[in-house]
Amino acid sequence: MKRKITLKHIARELEVSISTVSKALKNSEEISKDTKEKVQAFAKLYNYKPNNIAISLKNKRTKNIGVIIPDIVHHFFTTVFRGIEKYANAKGYNVIVCVSDESFDKEVINMEMLANGSIDGFIMALSAETQAKNDYKHLQEVTEQGIPLVLFDRITDEIACDKVVINDKEAAYLAAKNLIDSGRKKIALITTDDYLNVSLKRAEGYLDALKDANIAFDESLVLKLPYGAIENITEQRVEHFFNANRIDAALCVNELFAIHCMGVAKKSGLRIPEDVSFIGFTDGILSKYSNPKLSAIAQHGQQMGELAAKMLIEKVESESEEETYKTEIIKATLISRGSTIN
Amino acid sequence: MKRKITLKHIARELEVSISTVSKALKNSEEISKDTKEKVQAFAKLYNYKPNNIAISLKNKRTKNIGVIIPDIVHHFFTTVFRGIEKYANAKGYNVIVCVSDESFDKEVINMEMLANGSIDGFIMALSAETQAKNDYKHLQEVTEQGIPLVLFDRITDEIACDKVVINDKEAAYLAAKNLIDSGRKKIALITTDDYLNVSLKRAEGYLDALKDANIAFDESLVLKLPYGAIENITEQRVEHFFNANRIDAALCVNELFAIHCMGVAKKSGLRIPEDVSFIGFTDGILSKYSNPKLSAIAQHGQQMGELAAKMLIEKVESESEEETYKTEIIKATLISRGSTIN
């Protein structure tokens, strides 16, 4: 087994000091050409690579960034993650991922683990439980220690830090407007029990679009489904909702709701998009391969991730102590497919 | 900004030595009760947490594991990752993810970055390019340095290390047998251009099942589609394949092929499962929400990830130098849904 070689080994072997070796490898002016060549040749031969940990300790910079997300088996989050990883890697950073599993405690524990020197900064989306509890002490602590933090998608106003979000409200407005413009009158909003603030934003956009089109808001056109256990949603309930209210369009706050409801609607004899149009939030795998293909609001996760990483790394690498925070908005766009008329 | 407090700060403040503080915090017998209480109280008050990097340097153990996968926006890989992360986290390890993007060079670069002290071991699935080149020097180097390595799913025989795979061949056999047993005669195999060794294994199982049922293998029942760009597959080609060969069942080596072909088959008037049965490999999101729901081979990614992490951590934490490697096999199972008759 070839153990990793260190400066000390090289120094001993070449009968020079550690400092000389270190400088020679950095091509320092201080060291003679001869010595440099000798050292560099030796280092190359034995494939010397400096130890990252030692450098981290010295520099107080790890070149690691911590990412904490509620779930990893989730199309949107992985998309964002891909953007983060891509940008970070290009800048020489590695990414440590922790999954909070929508749990407040895990989020806290993960942050604490990483905050003790393992990373240079955090990128995170809050867990549902954290948002429900409205408790952000752990974020507070981290920022107080001067560790840069970028929040994306699931954010909070309680913490002063950089943020990246999509224009949820506007996107919902656009989607609803698209439905209205195509002649739809009874537009359903299919949403979650609303502790997730994204759902709220989307509802606002929906309401505004109705208002601007002089369509009275009808509470009975709102269907609230449980987030998560979609299998438990009885088809009868959904079917009844569609038929009783003579729904002719549905705006769904997530892809699964859209696909599920579209399936139920189809089964109950409704034609899509002739009888009912569907638009879902989050353009994921399901939207692309459903039948008909689902029109969806694309959240451009990768772009979001790249931007978040860019913002974080800029903060990490900036010397200045000034505390100025930005909230960047990624423009969500409507991708029209077979589930709507155009 | 409250900077992180160190042993040195505590020592200075309490007018004792650094060693005393260190020992006091570890509840060492050497230190008097009084001093211990004093130090511990102070540490708690100022929320002292040891610096991970310093500990890593001292211990030569980072408590990080490196995961290198070809893609992250990929249901199976994220599922495995979830298993890895879950197990690792429970054991106090963090996970650094790098995405090779199916590129040999990125895989090499990522490994080298991490191999210089950042991690205690690797878990990885080979990139397609690496498998095509059949070049594993980077893996060789890492194992020679004594860094534990666990390969999963996309593995190679060239490297001696722990491995976790599913019983691809057997699972394909079972799937094909299931189709045969339900009375199907013209069973298509829909597979990739075959540099991916998993596809080959699956083909073998298919062939064996045919043989055991005394069904002659018919080359024209094999459809090879390009991996990746599924959108570019013309529907005509697929439709023609189904009709010309009077296919009554299809075993697809991945979910996308299955969903795509099922969609085409449906469009061309074939009823599923009455006229044609479908079974896909990889039980992902699409299978659960397609219409009809797709019967699929579940690869139990999370279990695979947990096992890989377990094997790795055992190696990492074992003192012994002995080189014994295992290849664990996760049993894939057939999940019967609406696309097959039972």
Next chain:
DNA sequence: TATTAACACGAAAACGGTTTCGTAACCTTT
């Protein structure tokens, strides 16, 4: 020839911990 500058290198501190070992001060024993 004496002084100074340039050169080439090494010693040592620092990053933040852990751990081994040495020792002063007190206590117990004979």
Next chain:
DNA sequence: AAAGGTTACGAAACCGTTTTCGTGTTAATA
């Protein structure tokens, strides 16, 4: 009272780097 044993702590080495500063040797200058 001398010897031995505890107790409670500190000094220092170590992990692998980087970097500052000091210094001996040689070459250039006055």
